[in-house]
Amino acid sequence: MSAASTTPAPASAPGRESIVRSVLTNPLGLVAALLLLLVIVAAVFAPLIAPFAADDLQIFKINAPPGDGYLLGGDGSGRDIFSRLVYGTQNTLVGALIALSVAAAIGVTAGLFAGYFGGRREVVMSWVADGLMALPALIVLLAFYQSLGSSIHVSMIIFGVMLSPGFYRLTRNLVNGVKHELYVDAARVSGLSDMRIIARHILLVIRAPVIIQVSIVAGISIVIQAGLEFLGLGDPAVPTWGGMLQDAFANMFVVPTAILWPGLAISVTVASFVLLANAIRDRLQQGDRVATAPKIPAPAPHPVGTAPNDAAVLLDVRELVVGYPTKSGWTEVVKGVSLQLRRGEVLGLVGESGSGKTQTAFAILGLLSTGGRILSGSIWFDGRDIANLPESEMQKLRGKRIAYVPQEPMSNLDPAFRIGFQLTEPMVTVLGISKAEAKARALKLLARVGMPDPVRTYNAYPHQISGGMAQRVLIARAISCKPDLLIADEPTTALDVTVQAEVLELMRDLQAEMNMSVVLVTHNFGVVADICHRVSVMRDGRVVETSAVQSLFADPQHDYTKLLLAAVLDDVTPRVYRPVQAKEVSA
Amino acid sequence: MSDVIVDCIGVNTHFGAHHVLKNINLTVRPGETVGLVGESGSGKTTLGRAILGIGPISSGRIVFEGQDIGGVAPRDRKGRAASIQAVFQDPYTSLNPSMTIEDILIEPIVARGQAAKADAAAQVHKLLDQVALPKDAAQRYPREFSGGQRQRIAIARALALSPHLIVCDEPVSALDLSTQARVLDLFVEIQERTGVAYLFVSHDLSVVRHISHRVAVMRGGEIVEFGECDQVTADPQHDYTKRLLLAAPVADPVRQAERRAALRALSRGA
Numbered sequence: 119m120s121a122a123s124t125t126p127a128p129a130s131a132p133g134r135e136s137i138v139r140s141v142l143t144n145p146l147g148l149v150a151a152l153l154l155l156l157v158i159v160a161a162v163f164a165p166l167i168a169p170f171a172a173d174d175l176q177i178f179k180i181n182a183p184p185g186d187g188y189l190l191g192g193d194g195s196g197r198d199i200f201s202r203l204v205y206g207t208q209n210t211l212v213g214a215l216i217a218l219s220v221a222a223a224i225g226v227t228a229g230l231f232a233g234y235f236g237g238r239r240e241v242v243m244s245w246v247a248d249g250l251m252a253l254p255a256l257i258v259l260l261a262f263y264q265s266l267g268s269s270i271h272v273s274m275i276i277f278g279v280m281l282s283p284g285f286y287r288l289t290r291n292l293v294n295g296v297k298h299e300l301y302v303d304a305a306r307v308s309g310l311s312d313m314r315i316i317a318r319h320i321l322l323v324i325r326a327p328v329i330i331q332v333s334i335v336a337g338i339s340i341v342i343q344a345g346l347e348f349l350g351l352g353d354p355a356v357p358t359w360g361g362m363l364q365d366a367f368a369n370m371f372v373v374p375t376a377i378l379w380p381g382l383a384i385s386v387t388v389a390s391f392v393l394l395a396n397a398i399r400d401r402l403q404q405g406d407r408v409a410t411a412p413k414i415p416a417p418a419p420h421p422v423g424t425a426p427n428d429a430a431v432l433l434d435v436r437e438l439v440v441g442y443p444t445k446s447g448w449t450e451v452v453k454g455v456s457l458q459l460r461r462g463e464v465l466g467l468v469g470e471s472g473s474g475k476t477q478t479a480f481a482i483l484g485l486l487s488t489g490g491r492i493l494s495g496s497i498w499f500d501g502r503d504i505a506n507l508p509e510s511e512m513q514k515l516r517g518k519r520i521a522y523v524p525q526e527p528m529s530n531l532d533p534a535f536r537i538g539f540q541l542t543e544p545m546v547t548v549l550g551i552s553k554a555e556a557k558a559r560a561l562k563l564l565a566r567v568g569m570p571d572p573v574r575t576y577n578a579y580p581h582q583i584s585g586g587m588a589q590r591v592l593i594a595r596a597i598s599c600k601p602d603l604l605i606a607d608e609p610t611t612a613l614d615v616t617v618q619a620e621v622l623e624l625m626r627d628l629q630a631e632m633n634m635s636v637v638l639v640t641h642n643f644g645v646v647a648d649i650c651h652r653v654s655v656m657r658d659g660r661v662v663e664t665s666a667v668q669s670l671f672a673d674p675q676h677d678y679t680k681l682l683l684a685a686v687l688d689d690v691t692p693r694v695y696r697p698v699q700a701k702e703v704s705a
Numbered sequence: 706m707s708d709v710i711v712d713c714i715g716v717n718t719h720f721g722a723h724h725v726l727k728n729i730n731l732t733v734r735p736g737e738t739v740g741l742v743g744e745s746g747s748g749k750t751t752l753g754r755a756i757l758g759i760g761p762i763s764s765g766r767i768v769f770e771g772q773d774i775g776g777v778a779p780r781d782r783k784g785r786a787a788s789i790q791a792v793f794q795d796p797y798t799s800l801n802p803s804m805t806i807e808d809i810l811i812e813p814i815v816a817r818g819q820a821a822k823a824d825a826a827a828q829v830h831k832l833l834d835q836v837a838l839p840k841d842a843a844q845r846y847p848r849e850f851s852g853g854q855r856q857r858i859a860i861a862r863a864l865a866l867s868p869h870l871i872v873c874d875e876p877v878s879a880l881d882l883s884t885q886a887r888v889l890d891l892f893v894e895i896q897e898r899t900g901v902a903y904l905f906v907s908h909d910l911s912v913v914r915h916i917s918h919r920v921a922v923m924r925g926g927e928i929v930e931f932g933e934c935d936q937v938t939a940d941p942q943h944d945y946t947k948r949l950l951l952a953a954p955v956a957d958p959v960r961q962a963e964r965r966a967a968l969r970a971l972s973r974g975a
Contacts, residue, residue, distance in 0.1 A: 319801055
């Protein structure tokens, strides 16, 4: 019914494993993954790869240039830089793993509980998290180094605690987003305990963003760890990248190139983690949509026929085809629709979801969602073909001559601006009248659409009025520039039935008063019977039947129309209750 | 006792300062559908959630087959009360997107400890069959199904524990017209076969009329009218029910014009 639900579905929904595949098909993701694999292999098989032991020193090779057994030369103590780099990988990754595990274990667990249970627990945990975030990590680490000694592992545990608020906040926000989903309610009704709901339903759904965070935090831990060791807070006996950096820095004037190798190892590893995170994020944000239009040319739109001769015809849509790009080419959502609308007439466009009714309406408005194109056909509006009109031309028509009333009134009002401003602004821009005059008109309009206190509504923000009132405001805005054509997309679907009756009443009165033409998109045959003069029934992108409203209900021609009308529940005989015996009850 | 399966006695609920359920008295008989109709904010969903045990009550009793279940969370419910199930409005968010249909269907059975996972899996085909879905649906994910099919899966999940009562919260509101009719027929067919009772919450009077034996009309947290379906929907006593009835447009231009005039007369009189 909405624009989003009628955009074409992807040809095949990607499975769970395809996230891995699509990250690897992304060139950056692939390079990052390969580099990380290399780093991990080096760490695991260090003794096999390194030609020398980490602390094997040869006095005559102090600060030696590359070659002669030492692939990358010797360091300040005469040890093989390459071998130490390989062993350093192991120690660096172990340090990062410690920080990461501590941060994720504390942060994710606390976030799950705080998010799921909320209340006082969440307040206390958030205070602790905020407090930790406010502490300067490096100074805390230096203080602990003073009291606990030189173990980099202890430092990384403490650093993990310092990093946990990041995981906490992320997880808590994610949990808050999903804990009110209906499947969580269904699980509670099924009798699942809170622990099992958290484990089965919540953790499973929020795992992807947490994995991205893991990748980024891994990079951060490596940088901080190297920084600590560079400052001399590590164990000098253990080969690490940061320690090597420190050694190379001390000998920088003797062998300027030695600083390159640990620096390179740190940069490449950290960059790989961040790039991998980006690749996963891109994949998740992209979802199932095609990021860019496929490289298939849209056929040049060809207008159909010439302007209608009959001046009473305001809108003449001919063989309209609307398509959206997918991986396999253009998918047509409107497949050759023809409609005619006379001045002062209300045309109902009725159909089920996916029938193309909303897309037809948006094509007339020139407001197709991203990627959507009118592939062929023409839209004659008042003697002019407006199909594929440039946006600047279309803007002159929209609002002034063609107006729009949406389905969701609340999401079509900007919460940041007063209603008065949102009503007067289009009048000032489109009609070029003064602000004072626009205000006078807006107040008159608000009174006309049935606002009990126009001045109060004029000064109100959207959240201060009800959904029914908001729809009246949007109708007021739509008619403010006296349009010839009003396009209403399910204008009463989001409203309560008594409010719907009032809004339909208002639309009928305004239509008659202004002799407007209206295209009303709806799925409700009751609304059609209430307000439309003629009806087009749509199915799968095509109009199957167009007739006057009386004959459509009295004598439907197409089988599909008959099927839809048969599904209407208006005249049913109430069911008769037969008491059931208790033994019958158990299924 | 045996002629009433659920008895709500003077149920009140407060959300902060808001009194959202006001002294609700409602009964459901075994094998019966009670329609609960009202507009947004009328409290109909709150009442359904209170009976399910996932919404709070401040006072009053909810008696299910002789057992007071008011304010008792689902996991603490014992005996038959543990089998009370729900079908929710939105079939897109009521099924966990990362679980297979089989896992979704056996969750209530495993959660209640009625069967081990392997034994529960054997029942999946029977459940799918009851809602006319193919066997191969078991290993697939919710996103592979249409809205109507997903709602059938939600119904199958609700049937897993052979409940005596299912609370249905707007279960067909998100569905297309033709799908809606088929899902409603499925509800009726299951009820006639198993004798399950429904509390059927909806804003749509025509849906409620189609499926209900008795109808309760809610407004502002109160039940303003409760009676036999035929009486409430054909000859309503309360002014609000009359307005609700006339406000819903019918798919017949001639009759709709008459109803419009009647509604206008009613609002003018009020």
